[in-house]
Amino acid sequence: MSLIVQKFGGTSVKDISKIKRACLLISTEHKKGNQVVVIVSAMAGETTKLINLSKNFNYSKNLDEYDVIVSTGEQVSVGLVSMCLNGMGIKAQSLLGWQIPIICDDNHSKAKIIEINTNSILKILKNSAIPIIAGFQGISYTEKKIVTLGRGGSDTSAVAIAASMSADRCDIYTDVDGVYTSDPKIVPKAKKIDRISYEEMLEFASLGAKVLQTRSVEMAMRYNVEVQVLSSASGQPGTLVVKEEKDMEKALVSGITHSKEECNITLINLEDRPGIAAKIFTPLSDANINVDMIVQTGSESGNNINFTFTVSDSDLKLAVSLMNEHKNEIGFQRIITNDKLSKISIVGLGMRTHSGVAKKMFTTLASKNINIHVISTSEIKISVLINEEFTELAVKALHSVFELD
Ligand code: ADP
Ligand code: ASP
Ligand code: MG
DSSP: OEEEEEEEEEGSSSSSHHHHHHHHHHHHHHHHEEEEEEEEEETTTTHHHHHHHHTSGGGGGHHHHHHHHHHHHHHHHHHHHHHHHTTOOOEEHHHHHHTEEEEOOOOOOOOOEEEEEEEHHHHHHHTTTTTEEETTTTEEETTEEEOOOOOHHHHHHHHHHHHHHSEEEEEEEESSSSSSSSSSTTOOTTTOOSEEEHHHHHHHHHEEEEEEEEHHHHHHHHHHHOOOETTTTOOOOEEEEEOOOOOGGGSOOOOOEEEEEEEEEEEEEEOOOOHHHHHHHHHHHHHOOOOOOOEEOTTTTOEEEEEEEEEHHHHHHHHHHHHTTTTTHHHHSEEEEEEEEEEEEOGGGGGGGSSSSHHHHHHHHHHHOOOOEEEEEEETEEEEEGGGHHHHHHHHHHHHHTTTT
């Protein structure tokens, strides 16, 4: 008997017919004699609707209440899935984050999981029932308040539960057949990847392939959880995310990702002195804002410099207000922001051993007349920041030039 964690994303519980379809997949796994633990997201569109409701007020100053609101989408869907299974004659019981409990830190709206007590889940399994767990939510360690794990956080809930229960597999059901060489909604010629390494998947996720939340991949890698991404519509085998294998390095570039959620902030005319970067990044880090690309350039006035860095769209407002709060200390003259940008990345294990990849990427973008604002690289990826309007053109051109079509 295996223990299988099945996670159904918003698109897989979007309406009643999709919920019935998900319950069929749960029942098939259950009838094989396996123990099944199910994690469910909010019905597609619900979380965004709830976020927009909270935006009628100053939600960034009330993030604890924001979490109370946005976590409710999952409460509805676990109840529906549970009712549907019970109606099919399969015993099921819903569990919310606080009931388990999934204990998290106090970082509202992007909390991290600290510990999961699996007793309540095991008790349901012992009764030959299926636990239906609300994804995306937990309870804070010190204040015992509801917290959420950031957009796409149900993936992390699923992998964390799979890790804490030493599950044999964690199946992530979604609206595509697996992980593709690029977002299939943008590049129709993208191909499904059968097996992808944790390292590559981590880059894919953090560079915009929202099919898995980045933190879920980090966790799968750390605890060696075998993750499968597959379609709830077809139920066919999907993509396995696994440890690096011998042949994987053969592919020079395994995928192209994009993220339109990039904004850059430029601080103009700062004094070029030691400690300036620390002064800029300390308040951002204290506010849990992730900074991605960073560039320092000389300015026309000689000794002074400009400092550009990127943050996600959702952090832009707070980052700008923090910079203005610390304006005198940092000592910049003015601040410029641009939120019409897109980050395009190429990812592949083969980049470790092959040269010329960057040249090919830049030449391809130049041939399409696409200007590059910022470049950043790591061992297995190259990212460029371009104007948002060129996203599709750039992704399709790179997908073709790196022979992924
Ligand atoms: P769910 O509701 O199941 O959580 P998401 O919308 O969060 O689904 O993630 C699935 C979507 O991720 C797909 O519909 C696809 O458009 C997008 N996506 C982006 N990049 C990729 C990729 N490289 N491979 C597969 N899907 C991708
Ligand atoms: N419902 C949450 C969201 O839309 C979590 C998830 O879907 O994984 O972000
Ligand atoms: Mg998702």
